[in-house]
Amino acid sequence: MSAPTGVVDEALVWLNDPLTWTEPGGVLELAGEHLYMTVVAVAAAAAVAIPVGAWLGHSGRGAGLVVWLTNASRAMPTLGIILLLAATGLFGNTATVIAAAFFAVPVLLVNTYEGVRGADPDARDAARGMGMSGGRILLQVELPLATTLVSAGLRTTIVQVVATIPLAALVGGGGLGQIIALGMGTQRYGEVLAGGVVVAVLCLAIDGVLAIGQRLATPAPLRVSAR
Secondary structure (H helix, E strand, O other): OHHHHHHHHHHHHHHOOHHHHHOOOOHHHHHHHHHHHHHHHHHHHHHHHHHHHHHHHHHOOOHHHHHHHHHHHHHOOHHHHHHHHHHOOOOHHHHHHHHHHHHHHHHHHHHHHHHHHOOOHHHHHHHHHOOOOHHHHHHHHHHHHOHHHHHHHHHHHHHHHHHHHHHHHHHOOOOOHHHHHHHHHHOOHHHHHHHHHHHHHHHHHHHHHHHHHHHHHOOHHHHHHHO
């Protein structure tokens, strides 16, 4: 029992040291880098997945593609993609952002597709009856009705990417994974535990903020119906 207790004590000492947070290369600096990589990866994924998912949902095509992408993302772990990129000579933050974006695309694609495809048929028919074009129906009717699922997909994706970015440290990248990697390399397992706690708390905090944002982004009538 003494070894686990010693690790916990080391983690608490490390977390309570102000220099741990504020020094160059400390938690705050690494957290900023971590969040920057997350934003880039999710933005890249969203730029591809949301327009494609919206178009497929509007046209009613591509169900097979959506299923295939979902299955492919589950079959190929992010770590495998990172190591594959490293084998081709691509290391660090760039490799991690590419892998995280690849991992994020299916979730956003599926949620956008299902949201648009499941839009109220009566609202769609009413828009056609008003003479609206297909593009206007998608932008002004279907996408607003899909807001709940799209925002849920973004929330899930962002939290998953935040939890995945620590893998960057395995290929020379930055972010909070450096704390865990350094602790493992120097056998300071209290630091490893502390790094894991910091990542977990960051994920929970971001999920809480995004939950509020998701509710605010959902139109009021949909919020009422969701209850």
